[in-house]
Amino acid sequence: MGAGFYITTPIYYVNDVPHIGHAYCTVVADVVARYQRLAGKDVFFLTGTDEHGQKVEKAANARGLAPLEHCDLMVRPFKDLWRRYQISNDDFIRTTEERHERVVAKIYQRLYEQGDIFKSLYEGWYCIHEETFWPENRLVDGNCPDCGRPVEWLEEESYYFRTSAYVDKLLKHIELHPDFIRPGSRRNEVVSFIKSGVEDISVSRTSIKWGIKVPFDTEHVIYVWFDALINYLSAVGYLYDEEKFTRFWPPVHFLGKDIIKFHAVIWPCMLMALEIPLPKAIMATGFWTLGEQKISKSRGQVIDPIELSDEFGVDAVRYFFTREVPLGQDGEFSRSALIGRINHDLANDLGNLLNRTLPMIERYFDALIPERGEELALTADLISESAAIISRYHELMENFELRPALQEIWKLVAKANKFIDEAAPWALFKAQKDAQLREVIYDLAETIRIIAQLITPFMPATGKKIYEQLGLVADPSDIRFDSGLVWGYLRAGTKTNRAAPLFPRIEEKEKR
Numbered sequence: 001m002g003a004g005f006y007i008t009t010p011i012y013y014v015n016d017v018p019h020i021g022h023a024y025c026t027v028v029a030d031v032v033a034r035y036q037r038l039a040g041k042d043v044f045f046l047t048g049t050d051e052h053g054q055k056v057e058k059a060a061n062a063r064g065l066a067p068l069e070h071c072d073l074m075v076r077p078f079k080d081l082w083r084r085y086q087i088s089n090d091d092f093i094r095t096t097e098e099r100h101e102r103v104v105a106k107i108y109q110r111l112y113e114q115g116d117i118f119k120s121l122y123e124g125w126y127c128i129h130e131e132t133f134w135p136e137n138r139l140v141d142g143n144c145p146d147c148g149r150p151v152e153w154l155e156e157e158s159y160y161f162r163t164s165a166y167v168d169k170l171l172k173h174i175e176l177h178p179d180f181i182r183p184g185s186r187r188n189e190v191v192s193f194i195k196s197g198v199e200d201i202s203v204s205r206t207s208i209k210w211g212i213k214v215p216f217d218t219e220h221v222i223y224v225w226f227d228a229l230i231n232y233l234s235a236v237g238y239l240y241d242e243e244k245f246t247r248f249w250p251p252v253h254f255l256g257k258d259i260i261k262f263h264a265v266i267w268p269c270m271l272m273a274l275e276i277p278l279p280k281a282i283m284a285t286g287f288w289t290l291g292e293q294k295i296s297k298s299r300g301q302v303i304d305p306i307e308l309s310d311e312f313g314v315d316a317v318r319y320f321f322t323r324e325v326p327l328g329q330d331g332e333f334s335r336s337a338l339i340g341r342i343n344h345d346l347a348n349d350l351g352n353l354l355n356r357t358l359p360m361i362e363r364y365f366d367a368l369i370p371e372r373g374e375e376l377a378l379t380a381d382l383i384s385e386s387a388a389i390i391s392r393y394h395e396l397m398e399n400f401e402l403r404p405a406l407q408e409i410w411k412l413v414a415k416a417n418k419f420i421d422e423a424a425p426w427a428l429f430k431a432q433k434d435a436q437l438r439e440v441i442y443d444l445a446e447t448i449r450i451i452a453q454l455i456t457p458f459m460p461a462t463g464k465k466i467y468e469q470l471g472l473v474a475d476p477s478d479i480r481f482d483s484g485l486v487w488g489y490l491r492a493g494t495k496t497n498r499a500a501p502l503f504p505r506i507e508e509k510e511k512r
């Protein structure tokens with residue numbers, strides 16, 4: 001097993017520009033990648049684009065462009081969005097790249113030679129939108145059971161992948177590794193799907209041209225999902241960079257719940273056929289909905305992630321994504337809920353903590369972090385509470401429990417706000433209890449710094465801004481937890497820089 005930490009997002013179809021659902025999936029994976037880096041792991045965080053298949057070909061045709069030209073244009077908005085959202089991916093794979101196509105062809109060839117890919121006649125229904133084949137009995141009123149669109153009848157010679165040969169072994173793996181498919185509700189869904197019987201799947205097409213050719217039969221193009229899943233191997237050096245591959249494999253996959261079967265059934269069967277260890281975890285995220293409908297371009301509901309971040313700021317949106325719903329569950333998107341989070345959690349709780357503390361440092365200590373003084377029961381309690389929260393935070397973050405981890409951080413925010421009231425620095429100042437005042441102010445400043453360090457995976461720009469206000473020049477994204485979460489990192493004599501509030505309140509109707 002590799003010593004590194006490998007995490008992936010789905011690779012997105014380039015038939016249209018990215019929307020909020022894509023941004024969500026990528027942000028949550030980014031939070032985990034950033035956390036693992038700060039925890040000292042050697043991280044490889046991958047995202048990319050899925051550029052073959054009928055859906056992309058159709059979109060290119062509609063614009064009068066050659067498919068590759070269309071893809072070259074459409075990849076830009078994805079890359080721009082990731083830059084905007086401070087996504088820290090280490091690589092970006094496009095399925096039209098040679099490094100990918102070569103690996104797909106080699107894998108196809110090997111599976112054919114070992115008899116796991118074989119030729120047969122395909123007759124059946126196909127949904128272009130979902131790029132999925134459906135047996136007759138799964139159709140709903142003759143339409144695709146997932147998206148409700150009409151399906152088309154296909155009759156062609158096709159190569160099949162022998163999924164059925166591996167499903168029993170897969171079922172055992174799922175039973176032995178309860179954390180393989182998460183959350184548990186998805187695992188149950190996959191298990192009952194497998195138990196209902198998995199057939200061999202068609203993995204080539206002759207009716208379309210836009211794809212990777214079957215190496216030994218160039219009339220056929222490789223099925224887009226078979227091609228796409230292999231990105232997780234081709235980007236990490238499989239068959240061409242042994243060192244990289246063994247360093248990082250196996251991965252943790254983050255993906256939406258709509259594509260769980262591809263990732264939790266077909267993909268593991270492909271890996272077993274190739275004798276490659278299965279992923280560490282397959283984490284299925286939920287949907288953002290509007291009026292209980294999945295938000296999607298084709299349904300005409302558009303929330304543009306760029307406009308959203310223009311209006312509210314990237315960190316506020318990143319916070320909302322991770323704080324509003326438990327990972328894996330659906331969430332109804334609402335502007336008022338977003339504003340509510342900004343006003344209460346960010347402007348009020350976190351913002352006030354800074355806005356109360358920094359002026360006291362200015363007033364009592366000329367804006368210089370004081371030496372520690374005389375420990376009090378109250379300060380000892382703050383320090384031990386912070387240590388307890390840090391250890392729960394690690395436990396939760398290791399398990400991708402992002403929302404509970406944020407809730408822990410906000411317990412520390414609340415604790416620190418309460419500490420100010422109870423320690424009443426203004427009274428210590430008045431009574432000239434200098435040693436106590438120094439301890440109270442130092443501990444408060446240090447708690448704020450720890451909070452900034454803890455929120456950095458979620459809100460990297462905010463973590464940095466808080467560090468700046470405390471007078472620290474290093475970016476907390478560059479400070480590993482083994483030093484950044486140690487009490488006492490903040491040095492006496494550091495000059496603070498109070499700045500404008502991090503999150504001004506938004507005066508608009510909000511939901512609570």
Ligand code: MSP
Binds near residue numbers: 009010258294
């Ligand atoms: N290309 C395939 C993935 C191949 S991975 C080997 C694909 N692409 S996609 O662009 O259609 O969708 C990518 C992801 O975006 C899916 O996992 C999907 O769940 C997610 N989202 C799309 N709309 C969404 C919401 N409204 N809410 C949250 N995520 C959703 O599928």
